[in-house]
Amino acid sequence: MIRCLFVEDDYVDQLAFKRLVLAERLPWAYEMADTIYGAKAFLKKESFDVVVTDFHLPDGNAFDILEMGLDVPIIIVTGAGSEQVAVDAMKAGANDYLIKDSDRNYLKILPLTLNKAIKGRIIEDRIKAQSARDSARVVIIGDSAAMQDANKLINLAAASDAPVLITGETGTGKNLAAKAIHYKGALRRGPFIAINCAALPENMIEAELFGYERGAFTSAVATKRGLFEMAEGGTIYLDEIGEMPLHLQAKLLSVIEDKSLRRLGGVISRDLETRIVASTNIDLEKALGSSFRKDLYYRLSVIRIHMPPLKERLGDIPELCRFFLNGLTGHNITLSESELTRLMDYQWPGNVRELRNILERAVMLQDGSEVRPSELINGSGSHNTVNVPHEESIVTLEEMEKRHIKMALKRCSGNVTRTAAALGMSLATLKRRIKEYGSF
Ligand SMILES: Nc1ncnc2c1ncn2[C@@H]1O[C@H](COP(=O)(O)OP(=O)(O)OP(=O)(O)O)[C@@H](O)[C@H]1O
Ligand SMILES: [Mg+2]
Structure with missing residues (x-):
């Protein structure tokens, strides 16, 4: 009605x-x-x-x-x-x-x-x-001085429409920061389009970003809008900007300066209200003058945000653990003091992403009641900077599946229908697995 x-x-x-x-x-x-x-x-x-x-x-x-x-x-x-x-x-x-x-x-x-x-x-x-829903997912955890500085800049960037350059090691939350800037800013109702410049083949980036008119090149049988146009009224996030080829850097610079864009093979320029956020995990300043244009660098870094590596804010680890464990299990799980001490004694080369992955695996592998992520860190000394588990500690896929099903059943209070749905498998398959594995 x-x-x-x-x-x-x-x-x-x-x-x-x-x-x-x-x-x-x-x-x-x-x-x-x-x-x-x-x-x-x-x-x-x-x-x-x-x-x-x-x-x-x-x-x-x-x-x-x-x-x-x-x-x-x-x-x-x-x-x-x-x-x-x-x-x-x-x-x-x-x-x-x-x-x-x-x-x-x-x-x-x-x-x-x-x-x-x-x-x-x-x-x-x-x-x-x-x-x-998207904006609800953008939660930036961390209260350390370094994160407070980053958060202040994120809020400043959200309140302006100037280009932003986010720097930081892998897994430090650059994508997250870009989303936060978009969803806290005036263009939050517009699209957020993320592009990884390193993932696009060089000969495709230009057409993907700027679009083309029919006949611009042999295979251009129809007109195509570029990602910049699709992000109109919103934000375009250029990840790994350091990988952008030089001739495209020149084109990007002119888009930023003129706030307008011309499709490949096109004659008319269209005005563009797209916010640009770029990021890199390499030291762009070292590349200036060689593989990265200085003028573009200064244009992009009107607001520059550095996401601090986790090793410089180990104090954020307990809160990050609480946040991720809650998201993974739906319960409030507190790690023991000794677990936390061990986690805070590690250098985290993969930063927050590595921490999240380790917690995810720890939850999957837990058999008793305690979650022990520190066991999954390679060694547990602060000198270890690589995190490759020993071969002996690799469990078989079958064992992994068994434990995963067990965990899922537990979380769905033993309800097989709900467990099957949560695991994305049919009820019949789940029942067969339970039978095969015998007791849990
Ligand atoms: N401060 C934080 N609070 C909560 N989650 C975080 C935080 N920082 C990072 N994460 C989470 O860690 C993961 C990695 O973050 P993100 O993808 O933003 O890193 P990145 O810096 O873009 O990495 P890369 O350079 O590899 O692209 C994501 O799942 C993200 O949600
Ligand atoms: Mg990223």
């Missing part, structure tokens, strides 16, 4: 509306108001999916309703000859309008208009929900 508020003071129009709903068996539950006062009273106490309102009413006009700033689509109905009013109403936030005619034909298209308004709303809600 669509809940609709129909605001109309003309008795004949009211009647025509009622007839329409009845005759067409429309799935609408409606209320009627014949004044602004009445409409406001309804809107304050009930929720509607859509409001259809006549423009002129005895005690005001549709703008009085628009001014309430409600989060509901509003369709304006106005007399012939007052199209300008309808356009003004759209500018003030109305979703659509219908022009009244003497035969009340406008009512025939009302169902279509109404469905369109509601459908638009559903899509908008989905985009909002998606962006809320």
Whole structure:
């Protein structure tokens, strides 16, 4: 049922509306108001999916309703000859309008208009929900002085539209920081598009980033929008920017300077409102003048954020462990003091990513009640900088699967249907495995 508020003071129009709903068996539950006062009273106490309102009413006009700033689509109905009013109403936030005619034909298209308004709303809600889900995932953990500095810069970057350069070793949270900047900033409702410059073959980067017109090169059989255009109104995140070939660096520089872009083989430049965030885990300053353009470097690093390596903020480890273990198991798991001490005694060359991976494996392999990630660190001394487990400690895939199923069953309180769904396997397969493995 669509809940609709129909605001109309003309008795004949009211009647025509009622007839329409009845005759067409429309799935609408409606209320009627014949004044602004009445409409406001309804809107304050009930929720509607859509409001259809006549423009002129005895005690005001549709703008009085628009001014309430409600989060509901509003369709304006106005007399012939007052199209300008309808356009003004759209500018003030109305979703659509219908022009009244003497035969009340406008009512025939009302169902279509109404469905369109509601459908638009559903899509908008989905985009909002998606962006809320994404932004909810952007949690940056860490209270150390080094992280506080980084967080301050992230907030500063979010509040501006200047290009940002994020530096830091692998796994320190550069992607996370880029997302945080996007989702905290003014363009959060726009897209966030991440591109790894090192992963794209050199001959494809240009076409992917800037798009092309039909015929720009032999295989360009149709026009293609580039990623910069797709990120319009949002953020483009250029990961591993140090790998970008020099001739593309020149093109990127001109995009930043002119805030406009031309597709490959294109003649017209289009204005571009895309925020640029770049990152690198190499020392770009060393590459300046050789493999990286100085002018681009200075353009990109208007705001520069350095994500500190984990070894410089070992004090953040307990909180990071709590956060990841909670995310992995859904429970609050506290590691023992000795575990934490061992974790804080390690150098973490893979940084936060390595810590997260080790915790993930520790949870999977846990057999008793205690989670012991420190056992998975190669040795546990601070001199170890590589984390390659000894071959003997590698468990077989079968054993891994058995333990994983056991853990999943435990977390789903033994419910096999839910466990199968969570593991992404069919119920029959799960049951067969349980039988094969015998007891757990
Ligand atoms: N401060 C943090 N709080 C919570 N999670 C974090 C933090 N830093 C990193 N992570 C997590 O660690 C993982 C690696 O982070 P991310 O991908 O952002 O690193 P990166 O610096 O981009 O690495 P690379 O240089 O390899 O691309 C991600 O799962 C991320 O969510
Ligand atoms: Mg990254």
